[in-house]
Amino acid sequence: MGEKSVQKKRYILETARKVFVEKGFQKVTMKDIVEACDISRGGLYLYFDNTNQIFLEVMKMESEEADDVFSDRIKEDATAADILILFLQEQKKELLGKKDNLNRATYEFYFETQPERKDNVLKKQFESVARVIEKLIEIGVENGEFYCEDCKEAARNIMYVLEGLKISAHTIGITVDTVDREILYILKSLGVEV
Amino acid sequence: MGEKSVQKKRYILETARKVFVEKGFQKVTMKDIVEACDISRGGLYLYFDNTNQIFLEVMKMESEEADDVFSDRIKEDATAADILILFLQEQKKELLGKKDNLNRATYEFYFETQPERKDNVLKKQFESVARVIEKLIEIGVENGEFYCEDCKEAARNIMYVLEGLKISAHTIGITVDTVDREILYILKSLGVEV
Amino acid sequence: MGEKSVQKKRYILETARKVFVEKGFQKVTMKDIVEACDISRGGLYLYFDNTNQIFLEVMKMESEEADDVFSDRIKEDATAADILILFLQEQKKELLGKKDNLNRATYEFYFETQPERKDNVLKKQFESVARVIEKLIEIGVENGEFYCEDCKEAARNIMYVLEGLKISAHTIGITVDTVDREILYILKSLGVEV
Amino acid sequence: MGEKSVQKKRYILETARKVFVEKGFQKVTMKDIVEACDISRGGLYLYFDNTNQIFLEVMKMESEEADDVFSDRIKEDATAADILILFLQEQKKELLGKKDNLNRATYEFYFETQPERKDNVLKKQFESVARVIEKLIEIGVENGEFYCEDCKEAARNIMYVLEGLKISAHTIGITVDTVDREILYILKSLGVEV
DNA sequence: CATGAATGAGAGTTCATTCAT
DNA sequence: GATGAATGAACTCTCATTCAT
Numbered sequence A, B, C, D: 001m002g003e004k005s006v007q008k009k010r011y012i013l014e015t016a017r018k019v020f021v022e023k024g025f026q027k028v029t030m031k032d033i034v035e036a037c038d039i040s041r042g043g044l045y046l047y048f049d050n051t052n053q054i055f056l057e058v059m060k061m062e063s064e065e066a067d068d069v070f071s072d073r074i075k076e077d078a079t080a081a082d083i084l085i086l087f088l089q090e091q092k093k094e095l096l097g098k099k100d101n102l103n104r105a106t107y108e109f110y111f112e113t114q115p116e117r118k119d120n121v122l123k124k125q126f127e128s129v130a131r132v133i134e135k136l137i138e139i140g141v142e143n144g145e146f147y148c149e150d151c152k153e154a155a156r157n158i159m160y161v162l163e164g165l166k167i168s169a170h171t172i173g174i175t176v177d178t179v180d181r182e183i184l185y186i187l188k189s190l191g192v193e194v
Numbered sequence E: 001c002a003t004g005a006a007t008g009a010g011a012g013t014t015c016a017t018t019c020a021t
Numbered sequence F: 001g002a003t004g005a006a007t008g009a010a011c012t013c014t015c016a017t018t019c020a021t
Helices: A003-023 A030-037 A041-047 A051-072 A080-096 A103-111 A121-143 A151-171 A176-189 B003-023 B030-037 B041-047 B051-072 B080-096 B103-111 B121-142 B151-171 B176-189 C003-023 C030-037 C041-047 C051-072 C080-096 C103-111 C121-143 C151-171 C176-189 D003-023 D030-037 D041-047 D051-072 D080-096 D103-111 D121-143 D151-171 D176-189
Strands: none
Touching (some): A003 A030, A003 A041, A003 A051, A003 A103, A030 A041, A030 A051, A051 A103, A051 A121, A080 A151, A080 A176, A103 A151, A121 B151, A151 A176, A151 B103, A151 B121, A151 B151, A176 B151, B003 B051, B030 B041, B030 B051, B080 B121, B080 B176, B103 B151, B121 B151, B151 B176, C003 C030, C003 C051, C003 C103, C030 C051, C051 C103, C051 C121, C080 C121, C080 C151, C103 D103, C103 D151, C121 D151, C151 C176, C151 D103, C151 D121, C151 D151, C151 D176, D003 D030, D080 D121, D080 D151, D080 D176, D103 D151, D121 D151, D151 D176
């Protein structure tokens, strides 16, 4: 596949992303993507076989870019609490900015997949972020910033609260207040004075 | 619609429930339900107009039955902690018994609905359970069973953790261990010795 | 068929008439009539086999009643011109009262029938009215009220003009003015001063 | 849509025309047209959305071709009477050639349309032809070929007679004689010796 | 590589008609 | 007579997928 094709593939993925953000995963058809990209029906099939494959690649692209963005913002002299708060603020943005994320589509995609499968990217991401939080809490505890008995558990608990908020955003709805209160609750239970 | 029809309607709802449990919401077609019920194509339309309506009625049926089941199990002399633990055990069962609940279908259903709508049953249920938990914690605090600064916040936090576990069960997968650890964490943070 | 049944049959025909007036002929289904009559699906089939048969009987009922109504209004000492004008006024009412006549339904019904068939009721009616008009003109000519060379032709011409107006009412639309002008033209060509 | 498609679209319209001539408008289904064209179910939808749209385009095609045909036949030195007679002969052909015109389908189509709508093509055609006839009569009167008091009225009367004959052809049936007699009557009333 | 016309399977929906009660 | 549940045929419309150009 030449340079040109790589560009086109990328263009398709970016456009498809918008479609997934808009419509979730299940309802998106190859036709939707063809139309959004303004390419030919057959053209799309040269690059991808089905929406499943496209979504997987969109997620891959997403996670690659996400990492970059995230690491940029951490200042050199940031404390554990600073970083945790920054992280929670990022999550808040994503939680409230329902309109520009793939959450719903991702849920729908994984509803159709066996969670136990080894290549469950979402699971890997979850574990990875959980470990980062855990490490962060450990450092915080060492520095005397946080208090907690079991850092691993504390980290996992935070992860599930965030998951709970994320899914709630798409089902029962959440407000800025809701998120702020949960963030405060998390920080308080780590002994952070806010 | 006579007596007979009521029975048949119930039969359809129960059969449709199985289909929704199996396939979620979005992928289920009227044809799927027709075939599962072994009735004629047109026959189903005598009772329901579309899968949306069927699902709403399945949820209604579900919640009516759920209420009965729940209230039965509370002993007269149960303490707040007893009841909370019972509640969490019920949740655990549901979380792990992925094969026989409507969670995934419900998520898919609400993905297609505006969360803000007044008739969001899920939201009402959430609020209702949250209030019960809150009350329970208040009683526990009064009895000296629990310790917590803000009962309302504690209740909401529990709700979001449970939501987080529920959605995770369908995306990244959860194990008995995971659930047990989260339940322990919840109880510990209320100061319950386990 | 007992007295009761006769009444019910009549009730069905009268109700069906309204449906035909509203929707024409082709689009009317047995279901429409069942619902309009608020009787059972099977019940209708006890009396009629299909919409075709119902429409035929509606037309029969219509023509029987129409005759009565028409003859009532002719005064004893009316001149040929009086009667012709009365007739044309009646036609005018029907032409403009699109909402309460079976014209459209009748057209649709006969579109599906071979015009040549012996039992073409519409044709018989046409011929019958044409003859009445012809006779009327003859009398008018004898009395010196009208002038015309060929009464038969004049009558037929009037009939076709009226048919033209009737169909136009349902396709391109007609106004009171249009009808008035045509009536005037007809009368003038018979030499009537208006 | 490329060159090839234009041809196919035309082919579909021509084939659909035959179907409409055969079955009228209301009874024609997309399936009928698909089968007549011997194309695939979905194929037709690439070109047209519904029978309504197809019929509109068939009428458009029809009127474009009709115009050409009509203007060809008028000789340079034709008198008003010549042209009128030619016109009436054309009408006669159409009236009697029930098997190859869209009249019935057009009636059915307009039965489902509000006559008052601005885009009522039939009305425009009617008005347009009426004006041509009127002009023709005016010229004839100037030349001393015709006699009439109100050319406009005379023209409209002719139009309605023709409409009456046209609809009658589809309901009560007409014969060559009937048409000939009406044409004669029209010409006579304009003072033409035949 | 790229196009887009074409196919056909399949979902939704409506009704005429039947038949057990 | 009367009911209305039930059936199944028929129609509309949409897409995934292919393939000649």
